[in-house]
Amino acid sequence: MSLLRIAFGVVSMALLIRGRAATCERFDFREYWMCPEYPHLTCREIKKLEIVEQIAQGTVKNVFLAKWNDYRVVLSTLTSEEFREDFHHNIAMHQLLDGPFTVRMLGSCGDSIVTEYHPRGNMFSAMPSLNDTLEFRFPMCLQYLRILKFLHSHERVMCDSNSLPKILEQFLVSNDGRLLLNDMDALPRKQNGVVRCGKRMLDGEFVAPEQRLEAGYRKGYDEMTDMFKAPHVCDFILGEAEHAIWFRYWLFDVNKQCKSQDPKLRPSAKKLMRDYLEVWEDYQKDTRSESGWI
Ligand SMILES: Nc1ncnc2c1ncn2[C@@H]1O[C@H](COP(=O)(O)OP(=O)(O)O)[C@@H](O)[C@H]1O
Numbered sequence: 001m002s003l004l005r006i007a008f009g010v011v012s013m014a015l016l017i018r019g020r021a022a023t024c025e026r027f028d029f030r031e032y033w034m035c036p037e038y039p040h041l042t043c044r045e046i047k048k049l050e051i052v053e054q055i056a057q058g059t060v061k062n063v064f065l066a067k068w069n070d071y072r073v074v075l076s077t078l079t080s081e082e083f084r085e086d087f088h089h090n091i092a093m094h095q096l097l098d099g100p101f102t103v104r105m106l107g108s109c110g111d112s113i114v115t116e117y118h119p120r121g122n123m124f125s126a127m128p129s130l131n132d133t134l135e136f137r138f139p140m141c142l143q144y145l146r147i148l149k150f151l152h153s154h155e156r157v158m159c160d161s162n163s164l165p166k167i168l169e170q171f172l173v174s175n176d177g178r179l180l181l182n183d184m185d186a187l188p189r190k191q192n193g194v195v196r197c198g199k200r201m202l203d204g205e206f207v208a209p210e211q212r213l214e215a216g217y218r219k220g221y222d223e224m225t226d227m228f229k230a231p232h233v234c235d236f237i238l239g240e241a242e243h244a245i246w247f248r249y250w251l252f253d254v255n256k257q258c259k260s261q262d263p264k265l266r267p268s269a270k271k272l273m274r275d276y277l278e279v280w281e282d283y284q285k286d287t288r289s290e291s292g293w294i
């Protein structure tokens with residue numbers, strides 16, 4: 001091999017290593033997605049993680065901030081034997097649904113799971129600190145619908161959703177303002193076209209009517225339960241700024257369809273996104289013409 005070729009090889013190898021280091025050295029999640037070899041923690045590494053502090057105590061998981069090679073990661077462990085099935089369902093869902101809509105799992109070992117850390121925390125607690133312009137909030141609501149569309153394309157229904165705070169706590173907000181589904185303990189797959197959330201019919205104003213009825217429980221229900229609840233989530237995301245309150249009136253008719261007692265009359269996540277976007281365009285035209293833009 002000529003000296004020139006050897007020199008070329010050495011230089012390109014150095015560039016490759018530098019390039020990888022540049023995208024992988026910081027454990028920031030945006031860069032992390034570009035990272036060709038994202039870390040996978042082995043059982044040994046998970047057992048040696050240094051706990052920094054407890055972030056939360058959920059029903060199924062104890063959640064800790066931990067340190068791995070100077071990177072902050074999240075270690076979640078099973079709270080109690082009775083939730084082992086849910087805990088492992090979550091791990092399976094991370095494997096199945098891994099991608100831009102879910103929090104990255106970095107490894108699992110027995111009754112422990114390690115995920116990337118998102119300092120902003122869940123959607124419920126993060127929202128007040130986020131930009132409250134409609135231009136920022138509305139796309140976030142669309143993103144929520146996009147995640148529903150993704151779950152429904154996998155025939156999954158969000159069962160951990162008996163109240164608004166419950167839904168909001170299952171999503172995290174990344175540093176760059178993206179919504180990511182984090183808690184996937186209760187994402188059953190439709191069987192013969194239906195699911196049942198839990199072992200009995202549910203209670204409360206927030207759940208879909210078919211989840212409350214005895215007959216509904218016997219027959220089962222489907223992803224349209226998520227569509228019944230979707231306007232409440234978007235409502236929360238839009239916030240209380242003056243423009244948001246106004247824009248809500250514009251969404252009223254579309255939202256009314258989501259609240260149909262008959263699940264078949266509710267729009268799919270894909271349709272709702274389209275309808276919301278149409279309303280958004282009309283709203284933009286209207287506000288622009290009012291302010292003399294057109
Ligand atoms: N990767 C993470 N980064 C930041 N906060 C997290 C992370 N994972 C969980 N949390 C926090 O812990 C809470 C509970 O986590 P979750 O997985 O929903 O537990 P449970 O299954 O017990 O409900 C979340 O609502 C969020 O506030």
Ligand SMILES: [Mg+2]
Nearest residue numbers: 058169170183
């Ligand atoms: Mg949870």
